[in-house]
Amino acid sequence: MVRGVSGIDKVVNRDENDYNKRKQYIKNMFKNFVLRKLTFIRKILKSRKFKIIEVLLIVRPFLYMYSLLKYGQTSYVPYVISLLIELSGLLIGLKTLDECRTDTERAELKGRVKGLFKYLLKEPFYSQWTVKFVRLLLRKLLSASKIEYILGA
Numbered sequence: 001m002v003r004g005v006s007g008i009d010k011v012v013n014r015d016e017n018d019y020n021k022r023k024q025y026i027k028n029m030f031k032n033f034v035l036r037k038l039t040f041i042r043k044i045l046k047s048r049k050f051k052i053i054e055v056l057l058i059v060r061p062f063l064y065m066y067s068l069l070k071y072g073q074t075s076y077v078p079y080v081i082s083l084l085i086e087l088s089g090l091l092i093g094l095k096t097l098d099e100c101r102t103d104t105e106r107a108e109l110k111g112r113v114k115g116l117f118k119y120l121l122k123e124p125f126y127s128q129w130t131v132k133f134v135r136l137l138l139r140k141l142l143s144a145s146k147i148e149y150i151l152g153a
Contacts, residue, residue, distance in 0.1 A: 060085045073090045074124050083119055086112070 060082055067078035093109045120130050138146075 053092050056085050057089050069143055076124060079119070079125060082122075085117065086119075090116070 063085070064078050064082040067075075067081050071077040090109070090112050093112065119125065
């Protein structure tokens with residue numbers, strides 16, 4: 001009796017070949033997809049429109065709130081993190097001030113410079129430094145009764 005390949009073996013072999021072909025096809029599709037996405041990301045990173053500092057400025061409030069929850073309101077860590085991100089964005093923006101072509105970009109930078117004053121009103125800097133400075137300034141400018149009326153002290 002000659003042993004040959006039975007009909008079931010042919011079907012199994014064909015199914016395995018189809019499975020391997022499909023598996024290879026899916027791998028190639030995934031590989032091509034990832035390569036296309038990486039190429040797209042590289043193009044974005046090389047373009048002038050994309051700046052990492054813009055992403056940091058968008059994420060800054062979330063980082064501030066997270067560090068505020070983690071370290072507490074009396075810690076300087078959230079304050080310093082937020083201030084450093086803001087200052088780095090501002091410094092990079094001021095370096096490229098000559099390249100700013102539109103008035104809106106210049107206005108945005110001026111607004112961000114003015115926005116640095118808000119850090120004088122954030123805790124813990126406000127309660128430890130700003131209030132003392134304001135009281136000292138008011139004492140020099142006004143009488144004691146007016147200061148008590150204004151500050152409620």
